[in-house]
Amino acid sequence: MVARVNSFACKALLLCLAAMAPEYMADELVSYTIKLENHLFFPSRLEVPRNTKFKLIIENKDSSLEEFDSFDLNREKVLFPGRKVTLYIGPLSEGEYDFFGEYNRSTATGVIVAVSKQTLEKKTEEVTNAH
Amino acid sequence: MLINTLFLFLLELLPLFLFSALVVSVVSLSPFKSALIIRSYLIGFGLGLLLITAVDYISMAFDGRGLELFMFSISFIQVFSFTLYLYLGSPHRHAKHLIAVVMILITMTTSVNFLSYFTVLWQSQGASQALLLGAIIGAGFSASLAVLLYFFVMLIEKYMPLISLFITGVFLTGQLANKTNLLAQIGLIDGEVFWSTEAIFSEQTVVGHVLRSLVGYEATPIHWQVYTYIFVLLILSLILIYKKPQLMSAIPKGEVSK
Numbered sequence: 001m002v003a004r005v006n007s008f009a010c011k012a013l014l015l016c017l018a019a020m021a022p023e024y025m026a027d028e029l030v031s032y033t034i035k036l037e038n039h040l041f042f043p044s045r046l047e048v049p050r051n052t053k054f055k056l057i058i059e060n061k062d063s064s065l066e067e068f069d070s071f072d073l074n075r076e077k078v079l080f081p082g083r084k085v086t087l088y089i090g091p092l093s094e095g096e097y098d099f100f101g102e103y104n105r106s107t108a109t110g111v112i113v114a115v116s117k118q119t120l121e122k123k124t125e126e127v128t129n130a131h
Numbered sequence: 132m133l134i135n136t137l138f139l140f141l142l143e144l145l146p147l148f149l150f151s152a153l154v155v156s157v158v159s160l161s162p163f164k165s166a167l168i169i170r171s172y173l174i175g176f177g178l179g180l181l182l183i184t185a186v187d188y189i190s191m192a193f194d195g196r197g198l199e200l201f202m203f204s205i206s207f208i209q210v211f212s213f214t215l216y217l218y219l220g221s222p223h224r225h226a227k228h229l230i231a232v233v234m235i236l237i238t239m240t241t242s243v244n245f246l247s248y249f250t251v252l253w254q255s256q257g258a259s260q261a262l263l264l265g266a267i268i269g270a271g272f273s274a275s276l277a278v279l280l281y282f283f284v285m286l287i288e289k290y291m292p293l294i295s296l297f298i299t300g301v302f303l304t305g306q307l308a309n310k311t312n313l314l315a316q317i318g319l320i321d322g323e324v325f326w327s328t329e330a331i332f333s334e335q336t337v338v339g340h341v342l343r344s345l346v347g348y349e350a351t352p353i354h355w356q357v358y359t360y361i362f363v364l365l366i367l368s369l370i371l372i373y374k375k376p377q378l379m380s381a382i383p384k385g386e387v388s389k
Contacts, residue, residue: 103248103251
């Protein structure tokens with residue numbers, strides 16, 4: 001009886017997960033990419049618009065395992081060597097959100113900065129003009 | 132490296148130590164033999180070793196969402212098994228299997244994270260001494276807390292019977308609620324933060340880690356996390372109240388008055 005109930009529970013769980021509308025899996029979300037190389041994140045500082053959900057793609061170019069971890073963002077993801085992973089983050093209110101590589105905390109660190117769209121556009125314009 | 136290892140113990144192994152204390156108190160108030168605990172841990176650890184070899188493949192499943200779905204499902208099964216255990220009561224012939232399932236799954240998932248980290252660190256040059264020191268300090272700290280928790284629960288059990296079951300329920304609820312963050316991470320649910328108590332009580336302090344391990348404290352929970360926590364805890368509490376006479380009658384004579 002217990003085995004049957006547990007089996008029912010597993011099926012119910014799968015149905016619930018399938019029924020959840022994965023609206024945030026849509027391709028309309030802006031995506032940003034961070035690379036992990038030699039136990040360093042590039043870029044180590046990423047500016048994103050506030051109050052906006054986005055995708056963060058992390059590519060591990062090292063040959064060793066790493067774990068992307070962030071208490072501020074409540075995100076934790078194993079980064080297998082040579083692989084890319086996708087995390088959904090946000091919406092974030094204005095501020096700075098630290099992240100780090102759990103296996104190399106002294107080197108693999110970074111910050112995501114949520115700013116207003118105007119500030120972001122102004123900075124993008126400044127960079128374009130500088131080039 | 133020393134600090135890293137210490138944090139590893141707090142984040143990954145402390146929940147297992149605390150859960151061990153709770154399980155020992157639950158089992159002491161049931162007709163089960165304590166060998167059940169040891170067997171469950173051995174099976175859980177063995178499964179953890181097997182799971183490490185398969186983590187790579189699981190993570191690639193469902194378009195890279197496999198590991199998150201797997202961890203959430205495991206936590207859900209833990210809560211479901213414990214809920215069933217409360218409903219059926221310890222004298223039921225399958226009750227000990229339900230408790231064993233919870234212990235095996237917690238040990239399995241804890242082993243995977245812990246062993247992955249240890250393997251990576253052990254391969255680093257010159258890391259072994261710091262690793263060993265960090266492990267000793269971390270294990271000592273976690274074990275001390277677990278022992279304190281056990282005696283605290285057994286003391287309160289004299290005045291509030293079945294409190295050990297309630298606290299175990301709170302522990303498992305916290306674990307499940309925290310796993311809902313994984314669903315937000317893979318884009319299945321909304322990840323908007325409900326409130327922030329980071330400024331008042333940070334989860335990055337030692338006390339914050341302990342509370343996170345014991346009751347699933349989260350300084351910046353998302354909506355779904357809060358709803359899950361309240362809903363699951365409500366269900367467990369209602370079952371405990373409804374089944375209290377049956378659960379009380381199953382306690383071995385003399386245990387509560389110790």
